Amino acid sequence: MMKIESLPRVTASHLVKSVDLNHHGTLYAGRMAEWVVEVGFMTARAALECSPQNIVCVRLHGMDFRESVDGGETLVLEGRTAYVGRSSLTVYVQASKLHDRKKERVPTDGFVTFVHIKDGKATPHELEVEAPETEEAQQIWMHIANERSKRQGK
Numbered sequence: 001m002m003k004i005e006s007l008p009r010v011t012a013s014h015l016v017k018s019v020d021l022n023h024h025g026t027l028y029a030g031r032m033a034e035w036v037v038e039v040g041f042m043t044a045r046a047a048l049e050c051s052p053q054n055i056v057c058v059r060l061h062g063m064d065f066r067e068s069v070d071g072g073e074t075l076v077l078e079g080r081t082a083y084v085g086r087s088s089l090t091v092y093v094q095a096s097k098l099h100d101r102k103k104e105r106v107p108t109d110g111f112v113t114f115v116h117i118k119d120g121k122a123t124p125h126e127l128e129v130e131a132p133e134t135e136e137a138q139q140i141w142m143h144i145a146n147e148r149s150k151r152q153g154k
């Protein structure tokens, strides 16, 4: 069985260009969401070691925009596996500004959930992980576990 902490983290850097800005002249939320989904997908695929054909996104959740990002900034997004289900896998993504020396606040973070599919149907991915060991990994695991139990209770 794998340790969740040892699954690959995937990092993607983006230069925030004019085409990425909203009417306030700062990074457009939709573009940020696109980048979060993208790095989430790459992280899920790296963890599951499967073909891109076998992964679909089912949920973009808990995404917070805490600080605006100006044009010209370099944004670094890092995805890590947050939760592993039977056929689903949730990735936690943090976006930070490369040149922000203080790095006190993460401008955006959020979760993306993917499902392993075959012939269009959810299929077990067969990745099994041990219970997380670090406090940070435990917190994000529990966050998703609680969300799942609320959804199942509906």
Ligand SMILES: CC(C)(COP(=O)(O)OP(=O)(O)OC[C@H]1O[C@@H](n2cnc3c(N)ncnc32)[C@H](O)[C@@H]1OP(=O)(O)O)[C@@H](O)C(=O)NCCC(=O)NCCS
Pocket: 056, 057, 058, 059, 084, 085, 086, 087, 088, 089, 113, 115, 117, 120, 121, 122
């Ligand atoms: C992926 C899909 C086939 C899953 O079908 P489904 O009938 O919901 O599957 P199930 O109910 O068997 O759920 C399978 C797993 O996905 C999880 N899941 C399904 N929908 C979910 C959602 N919206 N949020 C979080 N988890 C979800 C379930 O909790 C379950 O997890 P587990 O196996 O780890 O316990 C279907 O939801 C689908 O085709 N969605 C569209 C995907 C897509 O087009 N994405 C691109 C978006 S533009």
